[in-house]
Amino acid sequence: MEQALQDKFAPETRCFGCGPSNPKGLHIKSFPEGDGLVCRFTPEEHHEGFPGFLNGGIIGTLFDCHMNWTAAYFLMKRDNLPSPAPTVTAEFSVQLLKPTPSRQELLIRARVVEAQGRRVKVEGELVASGEVTARASGTFVAVKQGHPAWGRW
Numbered sequence: 001m002e003q004a005l006q007d008k009f010a011p012e013t014r015c016f017g018c019g020p021s022n023p024k025g026l027h028i029k030s031f032p033e034g035d036g037l038v039c040r041f042t043p044e045e046h047h048e049g050f051p052g053f054l055n056g057g058i059i060g061t062l063f064d065c066h067m068n069w070t071a072a073y074f075l076m077k078r079d080n081l082p083s084p085a086p087t088v089t090a091e092f093s094v095q096l097l098k099p100t101p102s103r104q105e106l107l108i109r110a111r112v113v114e115a116q117g118r119r120v121k122v123e124g125e126l127v128a129s130g131e132v133t134a135r136a137s138g139t140f141v142a143v144k145q146g147h148p149a150w151g152r153w
């Protein structure tokens, strides 16, 4: 299987959601597929909100990081960059449609729905056993030189 984008482009990073080098992180892995990115994630018991179901904040983090990588990868392709653009989350919102089962593999899909300059809007959905349990949308902005995140991925 091809390497995840996080492992390929940012193996030293420590982001709680997606940094491969954070020993306490979620280590999400994003892969290009179709017109967006997909991520498969199997929660652990300490990610639960109530027995058998995922905590809402963890769901938010899954969307935040996976949608962020979707924006970063989109800008890389659009602008012919050597690596994903250094994007940060400007805003995002999550709709928790029904409880998300936590003792199985989950699928998170995300795709770009609008892009203008450094600003990219992404939508995502979380699927458990074929059923959408949450949706999200967010705005991600590629930072400029001088921003605290610049060069720190």
Ligand SMILES: CCCCCCCCCCCCCC(=O)SCCNC(=O)CCNC(=O)[C@H](O)C(C)(C)COP(=O)(O)OP(=O)(O)OC[C@H]1O[C@@H](n2cnc3c(N)ncnc32)[C@H](O)[C@@H]1OP(=O)(O)O
Binding pocket: 009, 010, 015, 018, 064, 065, 068, 069, 072, 083, 084, 085, 086, 087, 088, 089, 090, 091, 116, 117, 118, 119, 139, 141, 142, 143, 144, 153
């Ligand atoms: C090796 C490479 C690896 C790469 C890995 C990448 C993936 C990393 C994954 C890591 C995952 C970790 C995830 C994390 O945890 S990231 C950490 C959490 N996020 C932050 O800390 C971000 C804090 N905010 C900022 O730094 C600035 O406010 C940003 C950078 C966002 C904008 O400040 P900046 O001065 O730069 O830009 P601008 O003001 O000229 O605005 C530019 C455009 O953006 C639009 N806008 C701005 N704010 C908002 C908003 N709130 N809603 C909607 N839109 C907004 C604005 O209208 C404008 O659009 P337009 O008028 O031009 O159309």
